[in-house]
Amino acid sequence: MKILMLTWEYPPRIVGGIARVVHDLSKRLIKDGHEVTVVTYKDGNVPYYENDKGVDVYRVDNYMIHPNNFIDWILQLNFNLASKASEIINKNGKFDVIHAHDWLVANAAKTLKNAYDIPLVSTIHATESGRNAGIHDETQRYINDTEWLLTYESTEVIVNSNYMKGHVQGLFGLPFDKINVIPNGINLNNFNGIDRDYDFRRQYAMDNEKIILYLGRLVYEKGVQHLISAMPKILSNYHDAKLIIAGKGGMLDELKAQANNMGLSNKVYFTGYLSGKQVQKMYKCADVAVFPSTYEPFGIVALEAMLAGVPTVVSDIGGLNEIVDHRVNGMKSYAGNPNSIADSVLSLLFDAGLASNCAKKAKQKVKEEYNWNKIAQDTHYIYEKAICKTMAQRQAEQMAQEKAKKTTKAKNTEKEITNLLSFKKKHAYA
Numbered sequence: 001m002k003i004l005m006l007t008w009e010y011p012p013r014i015v016g017g018i019a020r021v022v023h024d025l026s027k028r029l030i031k032d033g034h035e036v037t038v039v040t041y042k043d044g045n046v047p048y049y050e051n052d053k054g055v056d057v058y059r060v061d062n063y064m065i066h067p068n069n070f071i072d073w074i075l076q077l078n079f080n081l082a083s084k085a086s087e088i089i090n091k092n093g094k095f096d097v098i099h100a101h102d103w104l105v106a107n108a109a110k111t112l113k114n115a116y117d118i119p120l121v122s123t124i125h126a127t128e129s130g131r132n133a134g135i136h137d138e139t140q141r142y143i144n145d146t147e148w149l150l151t152y153e154s155t156e157v158i159v160n161s162n163y164m165k166g167h168v169q170g171l172f173g174l175p176f177d178k179i180n181v182i183p184n185g186i187n188l189n190n191f192n193g194i195d196r197d198y199d200f201r202r203q204y205a206m207d208n209e210k211i212i213l214y215l216g217r218l219v220y221e222k223g224v225q226h227l228i229s230a231m232p233k234i235l236s237n238y239h240d241a242k243l244i245i246a247g248k249g250g251m252l253d254e255l256k257a258q259a260n261n262m263g264l265s266n267k268v269y270f271t272g273y274l275s276g277k278q279v280q281k282m283y284k285c286a287d288v289a290v291f292p293s294t295y296e297p298f299g300i301v302a303l304e305a306m307l308a309g310v311p312t313v314v315s316d317i318g319g320l321n322e323i324v325d326h327r328v329n330g331m332k333s334y335a336g337n338p339n340s341i342a343d344s345v346l347s348l349l350f351d352a353g354l355a356s357n358c359a360k361k362a363k364q365k366v367k368e369e370y371n372w373n374k375i376a377q378d379t380h381y382i383y384e385k386a387i388c389k390t391m392a393q394r395q396a397e398q399m400a401q402e403k404a405k406k407t408t409k410a411k412n413t414e415k416e417i418t419n420l421l422s423f424k425k426k427h428a429y430a
Helices: 018-031 070-092 103-116 138-153 162-172 224-237 252-261 276-285 300-307 318-323 338-350 352-369 372-428
Strands: 002-006 035-041 049-052 055-060 097-101 120-123 156-159 179-181 210-215 241-246 268-272 288-291 312-315 331-333
Touching: 002 018, 002 070, 002 103, 018 035, 018 055, 018 097, 018 372, 035 070, 055 070, 070 103, 070 138, 097 103, 097 372, 103 120, 103 138, 120 138, 120 372, 138 162, 156 162, 156 372, 162 179, 162 318, 210 224, 210 276, 210 300, 224 241, 224 252, 224 338, 241 276, 252 268, 276 300, 288 300, 288 338, 300 312, 300 318, 300 352, 312 318, 312 338, 312 352, 331 338, 338 352
Parallel strands: 002 035, 002 097, 035 055, 097 120, 120 156, 156 179, 210 241, 210 288, 241 268, 288 312, 312 331
Antiparallel strands: 049 055
């Protein structure tokens, strides 16, 4: 198959989880014998084109004119994504399927689908309504409407959890059988050859301190504020603990102020952005990983922690709720509840047997259920499904046109006969 991936992020540009999903899925599809072309945004000093171990990656600039806001910026980006993809199609021929990732590429995907009559599959990684617990202003409404547009234009829609299937179906009124659940995966070789680096660890905590790790974006729905609020209870029961918060985001200053106001400045450390290698080392240094999201469609960071062998605590919501079985391969806490987060963390800190068993079973589950071999095969099946549906629709349209032509021809013939009989009748009496 010739597959076109449209995404606003692809490594080394990593904004959220989409970049890693597109990267790993594309690599696996290549190994399965498909041709994959990625068209994405050029950020920083990266080439406009590269062959990323078999994946053709084309990057585009945004327009030189300064946009009024983020929505305008995205719209301008879509013009260039569509233009570059059109250039590739005109040079190398049509793709068999377009795979669009989130609303950020919706307009380019719709344009290319209609211009070249190519089946469109979209993955909804998250929704604006879910991120903000509803739609509260016009910007959010525009994004929500664009998400609907993308799902409407798509022949098939992919989501990454059963929770998201119900959420998207209810939000956009999609036919239930149009929505396909395929979880995100993880590269099972991510931590091969990576051991605990004590010199690296000492940059963040003392040897006697247990590291409680949060890694991800610093935004409201990730619930980091609730984890910080859990620290007084954790520290009152287990003094030799330290919270490491790795990542960047709009809430950084607010979270730092929260930690300072709570008197936790010596027990909460903000690392800022970490490179891929630093992330691997950080997981290996952690004693407990915590992902306290209040909204989480999937939760790929939980898979990373579980694969790294770190006992993991997650909220009982969204995709996280489906990944972890409480006290079997991890611990759950009530979403937005610092007291519950503290209890789950303390259970792992005090019970080495529980922590070890959870870590062992978690790694096993990740290897069995979240490997890219299976995920790529399931995705390919959805591509085939979309192509078959599109072909059936074309045939139905063709048959309808032919039927309409025959009906028109029959009506015209009938009209001619009527006119002829009328003429004969009229002139018979003349």
